[in-house]
Amino acid sequence: MKKRGQGMACMWYPIGFTVAANPSSAVVKLDEDGTATLLTGTVETGQGSLTILAQIVAQELGISTDDVNVVSADTDATPMDTGAIASRTTYVTGNAARLAAEKVKMMLFDVAAPLLGVKPNQLEAMDHKIVVKGFPQRNMHIGDVANHARTVTGEPPIGSASFNPATVALDPETGQGKPFGTYVYATQIAEVEVDDETGDVEILRIVASHDCGTPINPMLVEGQVEGGISMGVGFALQEEILFNDKGVQMNPNLTNYIMPTSLDMPEIEVDIVDNYDPSGPFGAKGVGEPTLVPTAACILNAIYDAVGVRIHSLPATAEKVFNAIQAKRDAEPKQITA
Amino acid sequence: MVTVTLTVNGETRTAIVGGETTLLRMLRDNLNLTGSKLGCDVGDCGACTVIVDGKPVNSCLMLAAQAEGRDVETIEGLASMDRVHPIQKAFEECASLQCGFCGPGVIMSAKALLDEIPNPTIPQIRDALGGNLCRCTGYVKMIEAILLASRNMRGEAVQSIR
Amino acid sequence: MDKKPKVAEKDSSVESVLKDPGILRESVASPLVTYPIEVVVPKARQQTPAVGQRATRLDGRLHGLGQTSYIDDMTFPGMLYAKIKRAGVASARIKSIDTSEAEAMPGVMAVLTGKDVPNNAFGPSLKDQPVLALERVFHAGDPVVAVAAVSEQIASEACEKIKIDYELFTPVLDPLESLKLETPGVHAPSANIYQKKFIKKGDIEKGFAMSDHIVESQYRTQMVEHVPLEPHATIAMWDANGRVTIYSTLGRITLGRADIASTLGIPISRIRLVATIVGGNFGGKNEITTEPVLALLSKKTGRPVKSVFTRPDEFIASTTRHPLIMDYKTGVTKDGRIQARKIRLVLDGGAYCSWSETTLSKACILSAGPYNIENIYAEAYVVYTNKTMTGAMRGFGAPQVCFAYESHMDEIATLLKMDPLELRLMNVFHEGSISPTGQKLQSVVVKESLLRAAEKFGWKGKGSGTSGGKLLPKDIIDATTVRV
């Protein structure tokens, strides 16, 4: 018989390295047509980080995502970066990119201020223009300002910056300190159906409420959560590298190392929890790794809810779940007679 | 060595290859069509999916010589000079690909599906993608994009399925 | 989202100029690729302000067209292919390596062993990993010999002809065995425990004394592979100026370059490291693997050298996720307040340290969960075994400890006959909570995420699977607002 159950799990997860320095640098330059180029040493490994960084630079300069080109991952051309690791790109590299873009913006303000007859601090960058605050009709196209900077002022609109999260080393005895700049939070809830004759678990749906600070790009945040959940599903039910008694792997291939296919994935509903972290670029934190952190736990809790067995070791294969159900059945009559 | 002549994306191509050369290797190494990817080389991951005589197959599990005289479609043949294929367009708009490595195979599977079933259900889409492993996306936005492309290809005035 | 196509969707009747097979047969194969000139930019990419837009990805269109160039899609004139001969045994002393038969094979251009590596050790924190194993083998995926040949096929066949004589040792496979002092050291004379971590907050014994119930459980997790769809790939080209350009599937090039420079014994200025778009990382591509080998093969042959991991290589020769053995003991009052939590974590570190230090720290710091607990004692150990090295993987120990602390919370809820949601809401962090390491937390929304998820899910209270239960009070849901 198939039995349904629900289970939840919440989590916290830090952004960046544990205490260890993990700086990022960024260079932003602006061309005379008002488009920018970001130089970053981080690597696009699928997360969409280059798109996010482009959006951050665009936001700071008041231009659109499409107006930002990104040059990345070439040690001859791009500045230092700790890399695509520890869910740090949006927060750490993003802060560096924002600060670099801010420097460009300040240079533009200095150039535009006398042309617009105001002080630099009366200016803002929006909608491809340098605008006098409160007087939107008093403006210059950002590209014209950039051109003026190069040809008249003689200073190219290029900015660079570094960012490294502020941490405090942990005491070796007590572990007390400030290991990370900030943390994100999330909850996932799963509904499962368990076949109590075979132990087979089908995950019907997962609702995932994730905090990432400000979502720079909600579509890419959803993609991260959905992908993380698929990795969590494999971790919960399927995946395991197995060794023989000689220490040699027995299933080093995708035939026998079982990871989720499209047919194994539940319906997923992603919910982004409203939040703003003042230490992140435009309030953003990060989302890469935490997406899979609560998945296995919520699935295992749902299995317990469905059939009353708690699996203490991952993965909860059908055989393991079935054996636990059998053990519970064997134990139950004894309890009654006792 | 065997001489293999086949049609690739509507054009006749010939290559001289070893008997053991797979269609995937011929496409990538001899014809410089590197869109089809080698992810596992044994038919588990689907990154090498191409369409042969209208059917999606693992090009890593087919000898080049077995494709002699047959009609092969690869990811490179989907777009034309003035437009990307509606599936490619939908995949772009839905951000359905992340690292992108599985993408060419997934899109070829999707194309074969929509060629056969213009209005697929979600279970039919899941089944059609069952041979394409993806580690980044959980397949969610791929399914969304295939639904979107299906509607666009059938001329339904659907702007977005969200 | 406005997605109205601005270009006609009907198939165009653009004729190919190359219809006659006769013309094609005589030409060198050139790529039959049509480059569409579609200039339509999805609207969300063009809007300001940029933050918050559902902008399409910079690389999204090229991905879909098959035009993203991954490393295996790149070739250079004269390029050779490298294959690595791996140990296949988990613990052994290398008595001899005979490469003569391989070197004699036509098409084999260079053979490399550990003797040829200037500084044969690397690692992100401990430099305990050889570029090519020379004296000892510590796990079955250890690289021993590298071959560069004119084709992948020849390189593979050459690897099969290499003879390595081993003195086999009994491998240490169980992390709990490894923890014991009497167990032989994997990297003797060093101890098997290679990192430790402690967190002490409050008074753990006092906390247990104040508790009505004590709940104890052990949880275990397995070894997992990242499975990026793109296997590790590298191309190295040593040029006449004495600089080497390396294309690699590496997620962190700045530090990667430093690691490569150190193994090669050259300044970083002589290395240009380029990562193209990487086909999936998840932590598995965060340390160097065969880059120094490829650089040396290129230097030895004067030609570009490429290597791509096979899928089995990906499993046996790249890092994996740490298996954890986690003991939890929690003291709780009868109304559900957690008073104390004691944790012991043992991490199976595999054959080399890799990113174990970070994993150990994160696992330990996060292990008590996002809960306000006054009294915490956590200890964590990572030990060597003769298994595939464990390293960075999406979450660095957090998915493992979350499985433990959240299973544990449900076990407590079951004991107290409480709704798991209620138990969590009672104990979770709030703005300004103090973490187990004494950090004051900001932008804390764990409670909001619990309530949002419960509402979206339609959480039915405890034991919905068997007993139904109560719905969430409407006023709690309404208390959280969501803008996105």
Added chain:
Amino acid sequence: MRAFELFSAKDSRDAVALLAKHSITSKVKVIAGGTDLLADLKFSAHSPNVVVDISRAQELKSILVTDDGLRIGSLVTHSQIMRSPVIQEMFPALVDAAHTIGAVQTRNLGTLGGNLVTAVPSMDSGPTLMALEAIVSIEGTEGRREVPLTDFFLGPRKTVLKADEILAEIIIPKQNLGKPTHFLKFGLRKGQALALVNSAASFWVDWDKHTFVAPRIGLGAVAPKVIRATQAEAFLEGRKITPEVMAEAGLIAATDAKPISDFRASAGYRKNLVAVLTKRALEGAYALAQAKR
């Protein structure tokens, strides 16, 4: 993959001639769909010198109903089985079995004959064909010979095929056409799974007595080759059809099974799966019988 010489056969006669010629001097393999052979050879140091490609033999690609029964050419792909109106009508179990093999891409390449010849105990085509008492037609230089499928398999990856023979056709005998049959597979995931156990049940119903007639059960992945659950069949013959009897037959089938423990599952768990799947396959076949009545 190691280099080999490839010969393409025009038809089945040509194929056996090529095999006869090359098997004297070389290590020869036959390729049809290639899904098993190439996957095996990719990372193997042992490789044939010669491979004979039979995939162009048109006469092995038909699905025909003849006086002998249903004749399925060995080169019919799993996808073609799924799409065949004749098979859909007569044997939905064969469609289900084909559907559980690999994924779309492998089903478009892989052939029914290839699945049988590979003789992997966990094959998904075997149990249903076994339950339907299929006969295989083997072509050699001397001509055709017919062998019951039960005798075709000798052990893991071993069949009665000689070096110069190919599997030509699979015949489901006339008396079993339309026999209600149900197939179930249990794998470690839903897509592209290898069977931990698969089971097919087939029987006619004597509606007057409401009893099992000619019950046949095929089991995969529980012995060195695909087997029939003969004790369970004997138990069911002539017995009243009830849920209890079907459950009991499942338990007996589990004693017919001789599974091994490996890294995928333990023998004990596989036996449990045999019992559950066989019971459910019997229920499924009964539901089909009722629908067809």
